Amino acid sequence: MTNPLIGVRVTTATLREVPRMEAAADVARQRARELGRPVLVSITTRVGLRDPLALFARGAGVTHNRFFWSTPAADFELTGLGAAWSFTPTSGADRFAVSAAAWKQLVSEAVIDADPELPVQGPVAVAGFRFDPDQPPSDLWRDYPMALLMVPRLLIVRHGDVTTLTVNGMVDAHSSTLALGAAAARRLQALIGLPLRPRRPPLDLQVDVSLDPETWKAIVANAVSELRAGTLEKVVLARAVRLRSTEPFDTAATLHGLRRDYPHTFVFAVARGGRTFLGASPERLVALRNGAVAASALAGTAPRGKTPDEDAALAAALLQSAKDRAEHAFVVQMIRSALAEYCDAVQAPSTPEIMRVRNVQHLFTPITACIRAGYDIFDLVGRLHPTPAVGGKPGPAALAWIRDHERLDRGWYAAPVGWVDARGDGEFAVALRSALIGRREATLFAGCGIVAASDPERELTETRIKLRAMLEALGASEEMIG
Numbered sequence: 001m002t003n004p005l006i007g008v009r010v011t012t013a014t015l016r017e018v019p020r021m022e023a024a025a026d027v028a029r030q031r032a033r034e035l036g037r038p039v040l041v042s043i044t045t046r047v048g049l050r051d052p053l054a055l056f057a058r059g060a061g062v063t064h065n066r067f068f069w070s071t072p073a074a075d076f077e078l079t080g081l082g083a084a085w086s087f088t089p090t091s092g093a094d095r096f097a098v099s100a101a102a103w104k105q106l107v108s109e110a111v112i113d114a115d116p117e118l119p120v121q122g123p124v125a126v127a128g129f130r131f132d133p134d135q136p137p138s139d140l141w142r143d144y145p146m147a148l149l150m151v152p153r154l155l156i157v158r159h160g161d162v163t164t165l166t167v168n169g170m171v172d173a174h175s176s177t178l179a180l181g182a183a184a185a186r187r188l189q190a191l192i193g194l195p196l197r198p199r200r201p202p203l204d205l206q207v208d209v210s211l212d213p214e215t216w217k218a219i220v221a222n223a224v225s226e227l228r229a230g231t232l233e234k235v236v237l238a239r240a241v242r243l244r245s246t247e248p249f250d251t252a253a254t255l256h257g258l259r260r261d262y263p264h265t266f267v268f269a270v271a272r273g274g275r276t277f278l279g280a281s282p283e284r285l286v287a288l289r290n291g292a293v294a295a296s297a298l299a300g301t302a303p304r305g306k307t308p309d310e311d312a313a314l315a316a317a318l319l320q321s322a323k324d325r326a327e328h329a330f331v332v333q334m335i336r337s338a339l340a341e342y343c344d345a346v347q348a349p350s351t352p353e354i355m356r357v358r359n360v361q362h363l364f365t366p367i368t369a370c371i372r373a374g375y376d377i378f379d380l381v382g383r384l385h386p387t388p389a390v391g392g393k394p395g396p397a398a399l400a401w402i403r404d405h406e407r408l409d410r411g412w413y414a415a416p417v418g419w420v421d422a423r424g425d426g427e428f429a430v431a432l433r434s435a436l437i438g439r440r441e442a443t444l445f446a447g448c449g450i451v452a453a454s455d456p457e458r459e460l461t462e463t464r465i466k467l468r469a470m471l472e473a474l475g476a477s478e479e480m481i482g
């Protein structure tokens with residue numbers, strides 16, 4: 001149930017900031033006149049909201065552009081609604097560099113009024129990328145460009161007990177009375193007043209496996225022969241499963257379920273057009289905070305046991321599996337050498353640990369470093385993506401193999417998704433355990449690292465276990481798929 005007082009308090013807090021916003025808009029108007037282009041105005045204020053996901057849910061009827069993000073353990077959550085500014089480079093080759101340049105220019109010219117003590121500085125750009133810039137996009141992914149950088153109109157960030165609202169808007173030389181704050185307050189009032197729809201599990205789900213399991217296993221077997229012949233060392237192969245529903249899917253309920261059942265993952269959602277790409281990824285690509293870099297190698301998978309003893313035995317076997325350790329080591333080596341190009345003090349433990357989520361356990365190695373002056377998070381994302389946890393080794397040959405043989409448009413699956421703030425701090429996850437959800441159909445993705453010792457049947461089982469997270473969150477079950 002909505003507490004109506006929360007709506008009133010948030011709106012009042014926003015209205016209180018109207019003079020601050022108008023003053024900032026005046027400065028921005030003057031700056032826009034001098035520069036001859038619009039300028040971003042961004043005002044941050046503390047508010048009493050507790051759950052950014054509730055606003056993501058309520059925003060469904062208000063805007064097609066919505067973003068949700070939560071870090072593992074949910075101490076940090078972020079919702080973005082609407083688009084004050086967006087940038088979509090069309091060339092694949094330099095998409096990270098041009099995104100970085102566009103963001104730096106926008107921020108350097110912006111009028112930002114925010115408390116420097118806050119964990120996230122001023123405006124935030126949410127960002128996502130296609131997995132493979134060289135693969136022509138299919139119609140399924142038409143709303144998800146090669147690269148997207150977007151500043152939401154309203155940004156709600158909760159970090160521990162502190163929640164902030166940032167109102168963003170573009171101002172040009174001719175903007176008259178901007179009334180940024182009043183408009184934001186009206187929008188928020190409308191959002192907070194909207195009821196949260198109860199969960200309506202989709203009825204009559206039908207499964208339509210886009211590639212039948214036998215064909216997928218044949219592709220894996222083909223990869224294994226190639227790997228044994230020695231041209232490649234590792235290639236990650238994915239498959240998609242499509243669900244059709246008689247009732248519309250409820251993406252907010254799906255996210256609630258994922259956040260509850262997968263608290264140690266990055267739960268994310270990017271809604272565009274009429275679709276939502278969402279997931280619960282256990283894999284951080286990279287985080288940057290005050291110069292400190294955190295990345296993670298995640299590769300090598302085992303199921304969870306039914307009892308604590310069985311679970312521990314499966315973990316011990318995973319740690320001892322030469323095949324999984326080799327698959328994992330490629331990822332650690334690549335991340336270490338990629339980070340060394342831009343960072344000092346690259347450090348990683350010499351043996352992996354176990355990361356457990358509800359449906360699987362993985363070999364996991366945390367990697368830390370300190371970024372050198374002159375580099376930014378886009379440099380790191382561009383150099384790290386795709387790691388051999390989602391591409392392979394050697395990288396370019398594995399990507400070409402995937403493009404030629406996988407028979408799948410990965411779109412944004414297995415690609416970087418995340419956010420960056422005005423200071424350049426930010427975090428990106430690898431968009432795994434994810435699905436692209438339309439009104440009545442959903443496409444779910446899962447892949448596995450294939451090495452010379454891989455067995456196609458076991459890899460198929462691994463995709464089924466990985467798919468379980470999204471299947472259950474959508475009201476389906478693993479038994480329904482082949």
Ligand SMILES: C=C(O[C@H]1C=CC=C(C(=O)O)[C@@H]1O)C(=O)O
Pocket residue numbers: 236238283298299300301362388389390414432433445446447448449450466
């Ligand atoms: C490609 C996926 O997982 C990667 C991340 C962790 C473990 C993996 C593995 O053991 O194969 C994969 O490299 C996926 O979930 O779709």
